[in-house]
Amino acid sequence: MTEAVPRARALDPIPVEVEGQQLIVLRDPVGFAEQVVVMPPVYFILAHCDGQRTLADIKLAFVRQYGVILPAPDARRILEDLDAHHLLESERFEQHRGQVIEAYRRERVRAAAHQGGAYPADPEALRTELDSYYTGAEGPGVCPAEITPAAGDRRVRGLIAPHISIKQGGPCFAWAYRRLCQSPAATTFVILGTGHAGIAGGYAATRKTFETPLGAVEVDTDFLDALERHSGADLTVEEIHHRSEHVIEFQLVFLQHALAGRAPFRIVPILCSFGPEGLADGVANVDHVGETVGRFCAALRRTIGEADRPVCVISSADLAHVGFRYGDRVTLGAPELDHLQSEDAAMLELIRAGSADGFFENLARENNRRRICGFPCIYTMLRALDLRDGELLRYGQSAMDERHSTVSYASMAFYE
Numbered sequence: 001m002t003e004a005v006p007r008a009r010a011l012d013p014i015p016v017e018v019e020g021q022q023l024i025v026l027r028d029p030v031g032f033a034e035q036v037v038v039m040p041p042v043y044f045i046l047a048h049c050d051g052q053r054t055l056a057d058i059k060l061a062f063v064r065q066y067g068v069i070l071p072a073p074d075a076r077r078i079l080e081d082l083d084a085h086h087l088l089e090s091e092r093f094e095q096h097r098g099q100v101i102e103a104y105r106r107e108r109v110r111a112a113a114h115q116g117g118a119y120p121a122d123p124e125a126l127r128t129e130l131d132s133y134y135t136g137a138e139g140p141g142v143c144p145a146e147i148t149p150a151a152g153d154r155r156v157r158g159l160i161a162p163h164i165s166i167k168q169g170g171p172c173f174a175w176a177y178r179r180l181c182q183s184p185a186a187t188t189f190v191i192l193g194t195g196h197a198g199i200a201g202g203y204a205a206t207r208k209t210f211e212t213p214l215g216a217v218e219v220d221t222d223f224l225d226a227l228e229r230h231s232g233a234d235l236t237v238e239e240i241h242h243r244s245e246h247v248i249e250f251q252l253v254f255l256q257h258a259l260a261g262r263a264p265f266r267i268v269p270i271l272c273s274f275g276p277e278g279l280a281d282g283v284a285n286v287d288h289v290g291e292t293v294g295r296f297c298a299a300l301r302r303t304i305g306e307a308d309r310p311v312c313v314i315s316s317a318d319l320a321h322v323g324f325r326y327g328d329r330v331t332l333g334a335p336e337l338d339h340l341q342s343e344d345a346a347m348l349e350l351i352r353a354g355s356a357d358g359f360f361e362n363l364a365r366e367n368n369r370r371r372i373c374g375f376p377c378i379y380t381m382l383r384a385l386d387l388r389d390g391e392l393l394r395y396g397q398s399a400m401d402e403r404h405s406t407v408s409y410a411s412m413a414f415y416e
Contacts, residue, residue: 005054055079163250188309272376325405
C-alpha cells in the first residue's frame, strides 16, 4: 500500500500580488518556520497534504486543477522543499520543533519580535509614532505625557484594545490608553491576548521578562504562581507560543508609552485560544474546553480578588475577519461594511453590559460567521471580572487587501 504524504502544518496563507504575479505568503504563527513565498500551484500541493492522500492522489488532483501532468520526481522535490522549510508534520519538523522549544525555555527574556517591522526599533522614533496616533485626526487629541488622572476618576478594571497592525489601528489603541492614562494606575496588568496558532490547553503564560525598545517589563510571578495554584495547571507548558505572537507585545508598547514616568508596573502575559464552538453551553458544559475555561476564569477571579495591589485586565482583541482573505466569497462594498458595523454594534453592546453569556450566545447563533478572533480573551475577561456599564471608546474597520477583506476592532473601558 502506498504511504500517505505528511500532513501540512497549520499556517497562515496570505495571497499577494507582485508585479502582476499571484503569490502566496506562508506565515507560521508560532515561528517554527521562516516566512516562505510560494506560487499558487505549490500551495495547492501543500493544501492537499492532509496525511491521508498519497503522492498519486495529489498528482491526480493537480492535473484536474491545472490540466498538466506533474511528474513524480517534481512532486517529490516540491514535498522535500516544503519539508526542508518545516512546513510539513514530519520527523524532521518534530526534531526541529523540539530544538526550538528547548532553546526558548532556556531564554530568560522574551525579546521584541516585531520591532523594526510593525513599529520602529528606535525608542525616540517609536515614541514619536505613538504620539501621532493620539494627536492625529482620528486620535483622542492629547498625548499621554499631557494627561494626569483627575481627582475622583474611577480606576479602569478592564480594557479592550485591538491587536491589529499598529499602523492601521493606532488611533483605536490610543483611545483605549488615553482612558487608562486618566485612571488611577494599576501596578499589575493581566494581558489576555488571542493565541492565533492554537493552544492545546486553552491558555499559555510565560515568566520571561518582556523587552521592547521602551525598556524591559517583568512578569508578576507572585500573581502567576497564585493563578497556577488556583487553576491547578502549569500555564507555562506551551509558552513557546509567546515567542513570535504579537498580541501581548503591541499592548506592552502602548502601555509603556502611556505610563512612562508613573509608578512601575508588572504584567501577567496570557495567550487564550478557544472558540465559541468549543463551549456548547458557555462554561456550564462538561467537555474538556468548557471545564478548562471555567476553571481558569474562576482561578483568575480568585487571584485578582486576593491580590494586595490594584490589578487591571487588558484584552488584546480584534473583532470580525470577513472577505475573500478569510474564506468568504462575497465582495465587500459599503452596504456590506455598514451591515458588519451594525452586527458588531449589537455584539459590543452585550460586551459593554458585561454579559459573557450574551456574548457567547450571539456568536453561537451565527456559528461565529464573522470570525471574532478576540472571543477567547474578551470572554475570559467577562467571566473573570464582574463588569457592568462599560464605555465604548472607538470602533474601526481596516481593509486588509485589494479585495476589501476587512478586520474590525474596538476599544472599550470598564471601571470599578
